[in-house]
Amino acid sequence: MKITVNGVVHPLKEEYLNLTLIDYLREVLDLTGTKNGCGIGVCGACTVLVDMKVVRACKKQVKDFIDANVLTIEGMASPDGTLHPLQQSFIDAGAIQCGFCTPGMVLTAHAFLSANPNPTRAEIRKAINGNLCRCTGYQQIIDAIEAYASSVKN
Amino acid sequence: MSQLKEKAWRNDAYAKVTGSAKYADDIKALNMLHAVPVYSDFVHARIRKIDTQKAETMPGVVKVITHTDVPGKICFGQIEKDYHMLADDKIRYNGDVISIVVAETREQAIEATRFVGIDADPLPLILDTEEALKPGSPLVHEDRGNNIVNEHRVRTGNVEDGFNHSDHILEYDFETPYIEHSYIEPESAVCIPRTDGVIEVYGSMQHPFSTRRFTAAILGEPLANVEVITIPTGGGFGGKDDTAALVCARAALAARLTGRPVKMTYNREWSVRESYKRHPYRVHYKMGITNEGKIQSVKCRIVADGGAYCSVTPWVTWRSTVQCCGPYVVPNVHCDTIGVYTNNVFTGAMRGFGSPQMNFIVEQLVEMAAEKIGMDPIEFRRKNMVTQDCTTITGQKLSEHKVSMEQVLDTVIQDIDYHNKYKKCNHGNGEELYGIGLAMSYRGMSLGAEGKDFCAAIINMQFDGSILLEVGIHENGQGSESAMIKICAEELGVPIDRIRYRRNSTHNIPDSGTTVASRGTIMGGGAVVIAANYLKEKVAEALLEKGSSEKIEYRDDKVIVGSRAYSWLEVVQAMYQKQMFPYAFGVFQAPKVSWDEHTGQGNAYFTWVYGCQAVELKVNRSTGKVTLLNAVAAHDIGKAVNRAMLEGQFFGGMAMGMGYGLFENFVQEVGKIKTLNFDKYRIARSTDVPEMKAIIIENRDPLSPSGAKGIGEPTNELMAPAIANAIYNATGLRFLKNPIILKPGLEVEE
Numbered sequence: 001m002k003i004t005v006n007g008v009v010h011p012l013k014e015e016y017l018n019l020t021l022i023d024y025l026r027e028v029l030d031l032t033g034t035k036n037g038c039g040i041g042v043c044g045a046c047t048v049l050v051d052m053k054v055v056r057a058c059k060k061q062v063k064d065f066i067d068a069n070v071l072t073i074e075g076m077a078s079p080d081g082t083l084h085p086l087q088q089s090f091i092d093a094g095a096i097q098c099g100f101c102t103p104g105m106v107l108t109a110h111a112f113l114s115a116n117p118n119p120t121r122a123e124i125r126k127a128i129n130g131n132l133c134r135c136t137g138y139q140q141i142i143d144a145i146e147a148y149a150s151s152v153k154n
Numbered sequence: 155m156s157q158l159k160e161k162a163w164r165n166d167a168y169a170k171v172t173g174s175a176k177y178a179d180d181i182k183a184l185n186m187l188h189a190v191p192v193y194s195d196f197v198h199a200r201i202r203k204i205d206t207q208k209a210e211t212m213p214g215v216v217k218v219i220t221h222t223d224v225p226g227k228i229c230f231g232q233i234e235k236d237y238h239m240l241a242d243d244k245i246r247y248n249g250d251v252i253s254i255v256v257a258e259t260r261e262q263a264i265e266a267t268r269f270v271g272i273d274a275d276p277l278p279l280i281l282d283t284e285e286a287l288k289p290g291s292p293l294v295h296e297d298r299g300n301n302i303v304n305e306h307r308v309r310t311g312n313v314e315d316g317f318n319h320s321d322h323i324l325e326y327d328f329e330t331p332y333i334e335h336s337y338i339e340p341e342s343a344v345c346i347p348r349t350d351g352v353i354e355v356y357g358s359m360q361h362p363f364s365t366r367r368f369t370a371a372i373l374g375e376p377l378a379n380v381e382v383i384t385i386p387t388g389g390g391f392g393g394k395d396d397t398a399a400l401v402c403a404r405a406a407l408a409a410r411l412t413g414r415p416v417k418m419t420y421n422r423e424w425s426v427r428e429s430y431k432r433h434p435y436r437v438h439y440k441m442g443i444t445n446e447g448k449i450q451s452v453k454c455r456i457v458a459d460g461g462a463y464c465s466v467t468p469w470v471t472w473r474s475t476v477q478c479c480g481p482y483v484v485p486n487v488h489c490d491t492i493g494v495y496t497n498n499v500f501t502g503a504m505r506g507f508g509s510p511q512m513n514f515i516v517e518q519l520v521e522m523a524a525e526k527i528g529m530d531p532i533e534f535r536r537k538n539m540v541t542q543d544c545t546t547i548t549g550q551k552l553s554e555h556k557v558s559m560e561q562v563l564d565t566v567i568q569d570i571d572y573h574n575k576y577k578k579c580n581h582g583n584g585e586e587l588y589g590i591g592l593a594m595s596y597r598g599m600s601l602g603a604e605g606k607d608f609c610a611a612i613i614n615m616q617f618d619g620s621i622l623l624e625v626g627i628h629e630n631g632q633g634s635e636s637a638m639i640k641i642c643a644e645e646l647g648v649p650i651d652r653i654r655y656r657r658n659s660t661h662n663i664p665d666s667g668t669t670v671a672s673r674g675t676i677m678g679g680g681a682v683v684i685a686a687n688y689l690k691e692k693v694a695e696a697l698l699e700k701g702s703s704e705k706i707e708y709r710d711d712k713v714i715v716g717s718r719a720y721s722w723l724e725v726v727q728a729m730y731q732k733q734m735f736p737y738a739f740g741v742f743q744a745p746k747v748s749w750d751e752h753t754g755q756g757n758a759y760f761t762w763v764y765g766c767q768a769v770e771l772k773v774n775r776s777t778g779k780v781t782l783l784n785a786v787a788a789h790d791i792g793k794a795v796n797r798a799m800l801e802g803q804f805f806g807g808m809a810m811g812m813g814y815g816l817f818e819n820f821v822q823e824v825g826k827i828k829t830l831n832f833d834k835y836r837i838a839r840s841t842d843v844p845e846m847k848a849i850i851i852e853n854r855d856p857l858s859p860s861g862a863k864g865i866g867e868p869t870n871e872l873m874a875p876a877i878a879n880a881i882y883n884a885t886g887l888r889f890l891k892n893p894i895i896l897k898p899g900l901e902v903e904e
Contacts, residue, residue: 032173036179036421091161092161126841128840137804137808138840142840
């Protein structure tokens, strides 16, 4: 049994199977970029991507992801540390404050844009509505996603 | 859309966008234990016995801590030392912690909590503030003799005379709700006992110095034995003071008692259950006005539910008292404010700090008053608002800064085209009802006469010209470190990438108070400017001949004397030749303020900020659904330091205010909170908020060394009344209680 996280294959021990995915990522793999905000799958801070689909890591168990391909926030930048342009866009637009929602927000936007590369602002607003942010009022997050999408288009 | 022209910058952006920023729960220490809190089902009860025997035998359990294990003080608090850090004699609210279970794993600790027993006798519940104030009421704290936390007042002129000279009287009862801060990161702490006897505290909190006081108190050790080190905090909004400090203190206690590192991370339910909230208010408000549109007289009684513990209720309610008439000059004012102990969840600091409640009331009342005499509500505001050199209701003359009330009001009116849109409001006619509304405020900056207000900064230039900057304010997520770096860079004329913000430690910088009251930029920035000036004095001493008064310029990363441009490396070398350190310690002491509790008069705050927000919305009659369409805010912040972060404060504050106005419905039944997680407690989602516009107005404040004032709270105190006014203009319905939840068909309960 194995799981692939950010391109790295990890053998899965029996004892990991009943862990929540977030506990496995944070406690076993030390990938602490995935955050726990509510523990009930409502706030979106624990968002990871499995085959480019949004998954709430606090609600799911590892046994549902045997052989799966998981992308966490740590896998967004290049191995040399160069940011994914979507991440850079978050920085440039001022979309980051406390940063606790940021990993989930970036991944949600990444999945959304891969399915819908030319979104309207209204579509972006709708796409991130499962991710709570208490700091920003979402305005600059939407700016960031919009700016990145239009830069790809041009 | 953001008005931003330049790219945003903050020093922690890379770490946060890559997930590499380490928050408290992300820290692991060798041999680390896990601690969790134990609560009881009681709301008010006298404790006979807390039984830990069974829990202690559970797998992995290392220690089960109760009040009998506390070597230091049980009771602590920022103002009154009435908070029982571990319940000993009584349960005073449902969030009281009776025990801490410490185990090898978090799962083991949580499992063992089920086996901690409590034997207690229930006591009569005190849940209603008016009942609590009646003679003979049961008491939350018997030793106090009554349930009064504090009282404040304003007395100006003669209100009865004022009412006699009024043509109309408006008299209403208003109610405002609890608000849960809803920082997305729940409280967490990691405490590590060091071999030198110091306990290191890494916590999610917004007041390292208060955290250190709580921790030292519970340990019974000197402050120097506790080092609180700053790490990223996942939001605070005023909410990570007392409770967050307590989580750190309890984790430190567990670390001290076991001799091992301890992590204590709250889940959302514990966080909501135990942490303090924004105060719910009940306000009886009577206003007398003339046919000419002048407010003659205000008499109000403000009752705040403080819950089981004092926290900062006296300070919160003081701001409400000072600002009880909103941004209006009223000749006759009689305000009585009471903070009340109950067995409800306790209340304390939250973004706004006593102003959102009063603005919800006053900014509706001025519109109701205008309507009564057939006057345009903006015109009515103009006739009564604060102006340059006016005297406030507490006798303070506003002469030392630019009073920009009218400027911010005009800016918003013009930008949103208020007057034309006002004509389009439906006033209850139709199915899709359109409305526009606005609200404005002035706000005293920083702590005011609430407390001693001063802040330190250290600029420690290194031998290669690179700079370590440390300021006694805390990064809660708002971007304070970045703002301080920008101010320092501007003062010294150096690029920002040469400045490192030194990770704050309570062992290095003096206690500069808490990062609340929108005081970070004004106080911290002031200290940075003063430290920079001190460094410049030393540079002059190193570069100039004795007695020379030649001017030195600091720009383009150079120190320029006449025709000679020194690099900073050369400057530092010159200083070392003269045996001088390029090290500067700056202190900004807030200008003097005053308050007389007896007369309710004084120069409450050394400067004020001015803001106005407007919102457009539509209401669907059959569903009662409110859709926000657009919002515009203008705030005079003195000087913009970091524009992108400044705009972020606008948008975040406005969104939070939308929740206060419309959908943050906190439910507590018989002292127990029912809305314990985000499935029940609804904060603004992206689809709940409209496009927003931030207009930055800059009138440099002469009393602020950096010219900047504060922005965190002003943005959060206006949206609820603006929405209430817009809903009125759409539907013709007034709501004296928030959040405003409209029923299908817009039916109104009597």
